[in-house]
Amino acid sequence: MIDINNISFKYSDSNFQVFEDLSMYIPDSKPTAVLGPSGCGKSTLLRCITGFLKIDKGEIKINGIDSYIINKNKKIGFAFQETALLDWKNVEENIFLPETIGKQVMTAEEHVSQMHFLLELIGLKKFKKYYPSQLSGGMKQRVNLARSLFTKPELLLLDEPFAALDLLTRTKLAINLREMIDKLTTPTILVTHSIEEAVIFADRIIILSNAPATVREIISKDFRVDNQKALESPLYLSTVAKCRQLLLED
Template identity: 35%
Template sequence: MSDGSNVAAIEVRDVRRVYGLGASAMVALDRVGLSIEPGRFVSIIGPSGCGKSTLLRLVAGLEPPAEGTVRVHGVSPEEACAAKMIGLVPQTPALLPWLSVLKNVSLSQKVNRAAKLHRRDPPDMLELLHKAGLGEAVHKLPSELSGGMQQRTAIVRAFGLRPAVLLMDEPFSALDEFTRESLQEQLLDLWDELKTTVVFVTHSVSEAVRLSDQIVVMAPKPGRVTDVVTVGLPRPRGRELLKTPEFHHLEDLIRDKLRGAWHAPVA
């Protein structure tokens, strides 16, 4: 396994993903290329059906590409998963209902003991829960939590083994705007401390701008990358940043890129 010193966290080369056969075949991704440096926070944005979640599943090793290659820190997604290098936060928290918040987030460390061999200084889960605003909920069951608190618990659980790459598939999509902004702030705090490479799928332009170092814009039919925009806003990014002209300029730029993606020619 590579030591990752000069290797991209994620390298996607000429990837194609097709569902179905013959005349009914649907090209979900076509010749997608993407390179993400270690420690970056990268959002993927685009209209429904452009292959955002499909791309995430390929990186997670949940699906194979029909053509092309995917590498995570220089190895295949399957090897990366075996080494517990990849964490995944889906749209729904999927917490175990009979375990407390603390036991839910600690379970992965107990089940995946071998993964601790690949990590330095595993984080104190109780400390991470406090940082995520869950200090008073550590002994509660998932059914006693709000939707936002459940999602925070799932994020802490994913950070628990310090994965080299954390994949997040619209984790805040079901939340109201106020709760969403609060969770964005707590996610950034955790990411800033642990410096995990994050790939974050979202439909929200504002969310992508606030969170990201880079924003990958995708177009549909077939799914492909049309732009990669660097976000040069300073960190940390508190709520006051959302009111600045620089923030609104980037929002407008991404919206223009999205509008252009609908009409982008297929190469």
């Protein structure tokens, strides 16, 4: 469970106030999307949760513990917009990367079993010796996801993971991502400006306003979007329309 309590954050170089007394409570039971317009502070929020950025006020707790402490122990997995794979490392080496940085948090046996599990999860077992230049955009994103899961995080943060991909691939991957997350117990938060991705992936959608961001509405949905056909269902389309309306409000 994540408890964001009255946080404020300002970029000191630009004097831009991104958050002012923002509060948000996210129980871990359901995949969650944070949806908001570009520039509203989604990426900043994830960086505040990891502790890469230090909030000026308030607190962010994960299961009652300050989130930056959880991150220090490699228990937050993240795939950020700009986290690219290393071109000179193959799929396996890229997935293993988090354990090569800082202190190791797993045993050698755990390394082997986790690698096996993740390659199976992302369906790239046959490609484990391939280099990023030999993979499609969608495959690279799946490797990126596996990497963020390597140290068995207590929380997974995904920042616009499909931003660089074409629309059709994005839709497929969002469906695929949900399937993969359902095989894990890791609470996951996806931030995106894409309404479709949010509705496909999440059961709970937190809609933010422009900066300084406030929670405009929390939408719960209880239907699944598990194939392309479901993108034509009235329930899906009306949820997308509802989110769009809330996003456009000002």
